[in-house]
Amino acid sequence: MKQRQIIIVGGTAAGPSAAAKAKRTNPNAEITLFEATDTVSYGICESPYAISGVIEDENKLVIYSPEKLQEEKGITVKTLHQVEKIIPTKHKIIVRDLRNHTTGEYEYDKLILAVGSQPKRLNVDGEDGRNVFFLKSRENTVNILNYLKSETPKQAVIIGGGYIGMELAEALRLRGLDATMVHQFSLPMEGLEQETRERVLEELQNNGVHFVTNAKVEALQLDKTGKVKHVITNRGSFETDIVLLSLGVSPNIEIAKTAKIRIGQNGAILTDERQQTSIEDVYAAGDCCEVKNIVTGNPMYLPLASIASRAGRVAGENAAGGRATFKGALRAMAVKIFNLQVAQVGISSEEAKRYGFKVVTEQIHGPSRNELMPGSEDLTVKLIIDQRTKRLLGANLFSCCGAVLRANTLAVAIQHKMTIDDIARWDLIYAPPFAPLWDPILVAANKAKKKYEP
Numbered sequence: 164m165k166q167r168q169i170i171i172v173g174g175t176a177a178g179p180s181a182a183a184k185a186k187r188t189n190p191n192a193e194i195t196l197f198e199a200t201d202t203v204s205y206g207i208c209e210s211p212y213a214i215s216g217v218i219e220d221e222n223k224l225v226i227y228s229p230e231k232l233q234e235e236k237g238i239t240v241k242t243l244h245q246v247e248k249i250i251p252t253k254h255k256i257i258v259r260d261l262r263n264h265t266t267g268e269y270e271y272d273k274l275i276l277a278v279g280s281q282p283k284r285l286n287v288d289g290e291d292g293r294n295v296f297f298l299k300s301r302e303n304t305v306n307i308l309n310y311l312k313s314e315t316p317k318q319a320v321i322i323g324g325g326y327i328g329m330e331l332a333e334a335l336r337l338r339g340l341d342a343t344m345v346h347q348f349s350l351p352m353e354g355l356e357q358e359t360r361e362r363v364l365e366e367l368q369n370n371g372v373h374f375v376t377n378a379k380v381e382a383l384q385l386d387k388t389g390k391v392k393h394v395i396t397n398r399g400s401f402e403t404d405i406v407l408l409s410l411g412v413s414p415n416i417e418i419a420k421t422a423k424i425r426i427g428q429n430g431a432i433l434t435d436e437r438q439q440t441s442i443e444d445v446y447a448a449g450d451c452c453e454v455k456n457i458v459t460g461n462p463m464y465l466p467l468a469s470i471a472s473r474a475g476r477v478a479g480e481n482a483a484g485g486r487a488t489f490k491g492a493l494r495a496m497a498v499k500i501f502n503l504q505v506a507q508v509g510i511s512s513e514e515a516k517r518y519g520f521k522v523v524t525e526q527i528h529g530p531s532r533n534e535l536m537p538g539s540e541d542l543t544v545k546l547i548i549d550q551r552t553k554r555l556l557g558a559n560l561f562s563c564c565g566a567v568l569r570a571n572t573l574a575v576a577i578q579h580k581m582t583i584d585d586i587a588r589w590d591l592i593y594a595p596p597f598a599p600l601w602d603p604i605l606v607a608a609n610k611a612k613k614k615y616e617p
């Protein structure tokens with residue numbers, strides 16, 4: 164009997180998850196994974212720490228080599244193979260072998276698109292300068308590391324103040340570079356609450372990052388050697404030895420579009436709960452897809468590895484004949500900025516208002532541990548609550564310690580539609596080295612409750 168042929172396109176996070184799960188679900192299935200680069204299963208999220216030197220050996224970011232994926236998981240891996248076209252009516256794809264530029268056709272019973280995203284560009288002169296870098300792939304990571312080693316730059320300009328910009332700023336400061344961050348708004352990290360963003364800015368500045376607000380980059384001025392020497396903006400010109408672009412990502416949808424796979428309102432591939440696209444036998448997962456926001460019920464674009472891996476598994480299981488569902492995501496994310504942990508779960512107060520919620524917020528500051536204990540730090544909790552139902556919609560937490568894992572508890576609360584009354588009654592740990600008698604989360608929920616008392 165002919166075995167089920169499952170083809171997966173893309174090998175970073177969603178693809179390998181899908182492949183491994185498909186094989187576990189149906190060990191008889193023949194699974195082939197095509198990847199355009201020479202690397203699969205790469206820990207790109209750890210790459211800022213390889214750049215800073217906190218992770219000393221960049222090679223350790225490769226989780227599975229193509230050979231290991233093949234041997235241990237039974238998946239045929241074809242690196243340096245770019246899928247160029249899907250022909251859904253024939254259940255075929257056209258693939259270019261990038262080593263010799265020949266093309267071939269491959270048949271599938273089920274196809275999974277895990278083609279991810281690509282970094283956004285500035286589209287200004289000088290962007291292709293040889294000291295301008297993105298951070299989105301292993302090749303990018305290695306290029307940055309090589310450049311830092313061979314050219315020992317002293318000054319860096321980071322363009323874009325999102326979470327990857329934050330991680331890059333920290334990495335470069337740790338390596339002893341002067342760092343200037345050029346950002347289009349007055350505060351870094353849109354999407355977080357105003358107070359959180361102000362604290363992030365303070366942390367950047369306390370650690371010597373020069374933050375340029377409301378700046379629009381007009382050009383990257385090259386010297387005779389093809390390197391950017393000045394970043395020209397409407398807020399001045401900044402001398403530099405290296406430029407890092409961290410402007411966010413956009414979903415890779417070209418091959419899906421050509422195959423007439425439906426694209427959603429956020430510009431990424433639309434799938435159902437089974438990760439099936441609008442075309443039969445074609446699934447998709449990861450950064451190339453939209454995901455349902457489980458707080459608002461609306462689709463959103465949220466390119467995170469935590470989502471890509473879980474959605475990839477669902478796509479893999481279903482492609483192999485199973486019946487799994489991915490119910491969506493709430494936005495659970497965190498970033499370390501020097502000595503600050505910042506966590507966000509759920510939606511922001513602005514977003515809540517946009518979606519028609521009447522919002523109550525409560526913000527408190529409390530000690531991260533019993534105050535007599537060394538290392539106790541001020542921790543801020545802001546809760547975003549639906550006034551009508553008292554349901555928790557979102558939260559921001561920040562502190563030098565203890566913010567991120569506390570935020571995880573609130574992520575669960577949001578997923579289970581808990582109210583502040585529920586949260587105020589939680590039985591949480593008290594142990595002086597870890598938490599005060601009244602955990603800041605309980606303090607915040609109890610204080611929020613008072614807003615409802617007559």
Ligand SMILES: Cc1cc2nc3c(=O)[nH]c(=O)nc-3n(C[C@H](O)[C@H](O)[C@H](O)COP(=O)(O)OP(=O)(O)OC[C@H]3O[C@@H](n4cnc5c(N)ncnc54)[C@H](O)[C@@H]3O)c2cc1C
Binds near residue numbers: 173197198208247470
């Ligand atoms: C620096 C950095 C830090 C991050 N930190 C975090 C974090 O802390 N937490 C978190 O949750 N997320 C983090 N992310 C986001 C996370 O890395 C992505 O969400 C995740 O990599 C998405 O995985 P993916 O497989 O869907 O897509 P991608 O990682 O974009 O991979 C897609 C793959 O498909 C290949 N491909 C594309 N088109 C084709 C084609 N036509 N043929 C063959 N191959 C193709 C690409 O070469 C690529 O390897 C970070 C991202 C970066 C860049």
